[in-house]
Amino acid sequence: MQAAIDEANKGLDEGGIPIGSVIVHKGRIIGRGHNRRVQQGSAILHGEMDALENAGRQPASVYAEATLYTTLSPCAMCSGAILLYGIRQVVIGENRTFLGEEALLANRGVQLQVLNDHRCVTLMEQFISANPVLWNEDIGEEPQA
Amino acid sequence: MQAAIDEANKGLDEGGIPIGSVIVHKGRIIGRGHNRRVQQGSAILHGEMDALENAGRQPASVYAEATLYTTLSPCAMCSGAILLYGIRQVVIGENRTFLGEEALLANRGVQLQVLNDHRCVTLMEQFISANPVLWNEDIGEEPQA
Numbered sequence: 463m464q465a466a467i468d469e470a471n472k473g474l475d476e477g478g479i480p481i482g483s484v485i486v487h488k489g490r491i492i493g494r495g496h497n498r499r500v501q502q503g504s505a506i507l508h509g510e511m512d513a514l515e516n517a518g519r520q521p522a523s524v525y526a527e528a529t530l531y532t533t534l535s536p537c538a539m540c541s542g543a544i545l546l547y548g549i550r551q552v553v554i555g556e557n558r559t560f561l562g563e564e565a566l567l568a569n570r571g572v573q574l575q576v577l578n579d580h581r582c583v584t585l586m587e588q589f590i591s592a593n594p595v596l597w598n599e600d601i602g603e604e605p606q607a
Numbered sequence: 608m609q610a611a612i613d614e615a616n617k618g619l620d621e622g623g624i625p626i627g628s629v630i631v632h633k634g635r636i637i638g639r640g641h642n643r644r645v646q647q648g649s650a651i652l653h654g655e656m657d658a659l660e661n662a663g664r665q666p667a668s669v670y671a672e673a674t675l676y677t678t679l680s681p682c683a684m685c686s687g688a689i690l691l692y693g694i695r696q697v698v699i700g701e702n703r704t705f706l707g708e709e710a711l712l713a714n715r716g717v718q719l720q721v722l723n724d725h726r727c728v729t730l731m732e733q734f735i736s737a738n739p740v741l742w743n744e745d746i747g748e749e750p751q752a
Contacts, residue, residue, distance in 0.1 A: 506651065506660045515651045519644065522749045542687020547747040602692040604667045
């Protein structure tokens with residue numbers, strides 16, 4: 463989780479949304495990433511998607527044995543990607559500032575561990591408070607801030 | 608749908624997986640794309656994701672009024688992206704060669720129209736038959752071809 467938090471902080475330093483993710487296979491990080499909506503004008507590069515992309519094309523057997531770490535509860539898009547690739551273990555930094563599709567993932571047999579790590583909560587609380595419109599855009603909500 | 612099929616054929620000409628997608632808002636195509644797994648070594652650029660990315664950062668109100676056209680039934684990742692952004696209308700070229708998360712989308716109130724267009728079916732039948740291992744990789748399956 464520390465590596466995912468490092469990615470989130472890297473995103474923050476770049477002026478982006480502070481959400482980070484890493485994918486671990488057999489004790490080794492095979493992909494790391496952070497949200498790049500601001501940096502690359504991207505609608506799809508959430509932290510988890512960026513980590514999946516940076517892990518590159520992997521066989522199904524690798525995803526099946528991998529654990530995805532993310533600083534924030536995964537949204538519908540990232541949860542869908544987890545299901546597509548059959549990732550079975552997801553460790554979530556926190557789900558207090560945003561609750562993603564954890565019920566769907568659990569229902570499909572994905573094992574979830576929610577840490578509610580205060581560092582992850584603080585990162586998002588401060589960011590959302592300072593950038594409510596940008597945050598709502600990232601989760602597909604109207605900018606009613 | 609013709610524009611989505613054109614995208615699929617463009618992908619095929621590039622040596623890629625022939626799935627295309629366009630996003631239409633108020634009668635105008637605002638994003639178009641095709642699967643780029645082969646071309647860019649991408650794990651996340653399915654046709655629908657590429658179209659979303661090429662549409663750029665849009666406000667929630669645009670997604671809510673948009674229709675996504677895709678030549679093939681959307682997988683879990685692309686369905687998740689549709690749900691994240693609140694796209695309410697999806698037109699699907701075919702779901703015979705691959706059935707994605709249509710039940711989940713319908714359950715969440717997304718209106719689906721499945722054309723089972725013979726051009727889309729033929730594109731995928733020929734591609735899957737010639738490239739079973741690559742196709743399985745794209746949908747997160749073991750290469751048991």
